[in-house]
Amino acid sequence: MDTADYDRLLRANIQRVFNERDSAKRALAIEELFVADPVLYEPDNTVTGRAAISMVAGRLLEQFGPTFLFRPDGVAVGHHGLAILRWTAGPDGGPVAVTGTDAAEIVEGRIARLWVLLNPTTE
Template identity: 40%
Template sequence: MQQLNGSEPAFGAILLGNLNRVFNERNAARRLEAMAEFWAEDAVMFEADTVHFGLKAISDNVGAVQARLPEDIRFMPAGEAIANHGSAMLRWQAGSEDGRTAVSGTDIAMFKNQRIHSMHVYLDPF
């Protein structure tokens, strides 16, 4: 049996940081600054109907998602992040303090050099 290299738990922390500091940041400049900490420059985000290449395109997509949601909606984890051999997944929901959920889903990320290199976003059906 081969031991894991200790970086696996950090992947969960990266996904949590991404959720809190990227998906909850409405200011585009601050969002891009946070993305530089968590994402590789050549990152790709896959959604069911589109693919976003690079930090600017991913940030613009996050901004477009936020623009469709009420201002009081926050993205939050809906469970523990789980890491597995260079990848990690995080279930999340976007909701308000009064318990209203606007959208929920799962992010599955692949990592390169301790940064998100690709992310597949799966939205839960409503």
């Protein structure tokens, strides 16, 4: 039976990993939310391991500035170990800079593989 709380897990990933500027807190969250040897697939990069995922999140936050935030857009849905959550991102109180979807393979209640899918910009 599928008992994973996909919404809680993927929202926690956004809030406690990709919005967390404190690297020690981010590392603790990753330890709780991800399997021992997770894989993150970005459009132009693949990283393996908890430390590498933490570095990616930290670099994104540094790159986009101190008020940049990822925000869940709706409720995560999933079944049979696959979950998706749409999100938006941009400066706090500012316009949306990017939108996308996280797709995750969930194994024993933790993220094993995470795909970051970016929506095309309409400029």
